Amino acid sequence: MGKMSVNLCGIELDNPVIPASGTFGFGYEFAEIYDINILGTFSFKGTTKEARFGNDLPRIAECTQGMINAVGLQNPGVEKVISEELPKLKKCFHKPVMANVSGFSVEEYAHVCSRLDGEEQIGWFEVNVSCPNVHGGGMSFGTQPSAVAQVVSAVRKATKKPIIIKLSPNVTDIVSIAKACEDNGADAVSLVNTLLGMRIDLKKRKPVIANVMGGFSGPAIFPVALRMVYQVSKAVNIPVVGMGGVSSAEDVIEMMLAGATAVEVGTANLVDPEACKKIIEALPQKMEELGIDDLKSIIGGAC
Amino acid sequence: MKQVFLEIKENTALTKDVFKMTLVGDVGEIKKPGQFVNLKISGVFLRRPISVCDRDENSITLVYKVVGKGTKMMSSLREGKTLDVLTGLGNGYDCEKSGDKPLLIGGGVGIPPLYLLAKELLNQGKNVSVILGFNTAGEIFLKDEFENLGCLVTVTTVDGSKGVKGFVTGAIEGGYTHFYTCGPEPMLKAVYGKTVTSGQFSFEERMGCGFGACMGCSCKTLTGYKRICKDGPVLFKEEILWEK
Known part of the structure; x- marks a missing residue:
């Protein structure tokens, strides 16, 4: 076991760095420029039951130290993910991968997980509960403990693999949502998803994004994400995967001190496709500078 | 990449x-x-x-x-x-499809990629015609460069201050074997309607990453969803699906 290794829900990672879903596709674009097997793992593109085109264009708006996206879960649907994407992924990545799943009903979450459950390479399910609940008035599952509980219970029945619930920061009390996950059988939580935001085009006097609002991400949100990781990790006994604006080895260490067992890197991959490689390569030096012998030992060190 | x-x-x-x-x-x-x-x-x-x-x-x-x-x-x-x-x-233009007399149609800041294309086609011994569209005479650029390559160049200006008055579509005549175009979307739509051969369109879109990872610039085509940055920016006329 290396100095950078961590254990996430019973599976050993060589290091805690995990490209976040939606910024890394199914891995092969990045495999063109570096060997992605150096990663702890990665979370693949959010997968739904049916193929989705997603939202109208423009889907992207730039911000100071960040960006807004309203892609709208474009993906080929779970059957094509199994028949086309996973065989391609398998050729360039040889470790357990994290399957990011989404749904617009409790049944859809359970269906997608049970379809993917037989895929040997999938080590964990990361369940995105930020989608609107079409049977619940369109409000995001992730904003109510009771709705999250239903999703967690349904997914728990669909798979024996570790379930990580990916939480939305757009809530009044993220701790109560995280506790509902823990109480209903989640193995871990990951946070935060993007913050709801918008931009207006001054010349057109209209929102930049066709969908009006979208998810704000990038270095600008790091302090907000860190605060929530800290609050949640103090309140639950399951592992926390930290993410939100992480773009350096220092950010990874800071997230771990706030209680993260592993750390996801999202938007940084879009600006620098080698971002995760650079972070992993910078970690040993940074650990030495800070007198850290074993990265595991600092998890929750500031809590 | x-x-x-x-x-x-x-x-x-x-x-x-x-x-x-x-x-x-x-x-x-x-x-x-x-x-x-x-x-x-x-x-x-x-x-x-x-x-x-x-x-x-x-x-x-x-x-x-x-x-x-x-x-x-x-x-x-x-x-x-x-x-x-x-x-x-990006995929780039396909020079193999040009035929002997390709027509290149560019509008404003969509003109630059056509320069390297013209050079490539001329190298292959093709007879290259170019239509360059601008709003007004003061905005004209790259005209001399295209002429120096050996292209037959027609300039159009919306206000008529130089060349043919009006839009690029007003200067499209017959006799070309294939066309290549790049420019603002309304121009591309007009070119689509006016042209009679096969052709290739280069699109511009707000991008997140530019290399196919984020799905920020996907569009619908008659051959499925395509990412402008990775599967484009060049699309063939027969696969384009205009929305709105």
């Missing part, structure tokens, strides 16, 4: 708001006309995708218009500075 560091050799104004930047270094990933690079400009968060106007063994030339904060900052960069560049992006 490849991440490289290129040095600015030249960054000068061609018109009031159109600039020409030459970058020196490893440009081997630019293999076809119509491909683009994505530049990291300090002071703005996302990279700026710019099409390649010309290339030789160790340099590329970009001709870009100042349209916002990023391109404004880009225009103030001095020679000698090194830029972080993602290169070899």
